[in-house]
Structures are given as C-alpha cells and as structure tokens.
Amino acid sequence: MLLRVHYEDGSHGEVDARTLDRLLFGKTRRQFYRPSEVRWVNVYRDPIRGLGGDYGGPDRRQPPTI
Numbered sequence: 001m002l003l004r005v006h007y008e009d010g011s012h013g014e015v016d017a018r019t020l021d022r023l024l025f026g027k028t029r030r031q032f033y034r035p036s037e038v039r040w041v042n043v044y045r046d047p048i049r050g051l052g053g054d055y056g057g058p059d060r061r062q063p064p065t066i
Helices: 019-023
Strands: 004-005 014-017 029-034 039-042
Touching: 004 019, 014 019, 019 029
Parallel strands: none
Antiparallel strands: 004 014, 004 029, 029 039
C-alpha cells in the first residue's frame, strides 16, 4: 500500500511503509496521509509510530507469567 506524503519543499508523492519509516526520521517530509484516521498527520505536531509516549499498562506482547 502506498501512502501519500507532503515534503518540506512543497512537493508531494506516494511512498511505501518502509520508505515512510525512513522519511519520518529525516528532515524531508512534513505530512503524510493516515487512511485509518482519514486525515493528514503533521509529523511535527501529531503522534507518529516510534515516537510514542509512556504506557502504564501491562505488556501485551508477552504472555503473563504465572
């Protein structure tokens, strides 16, 4: 699936998820379209993957130990 992006220089395009990951940590993009929320995400203001906040709940990736 390709995702729409707006770059800092005003241009736009479409990239795959792997390329988006690389762009998120560079200085070349400004927004990307998040289809699940049906909106543009501003990478300087909105939460994006890999940069999440604190989570105080149980770790759901590992089964609980008994």
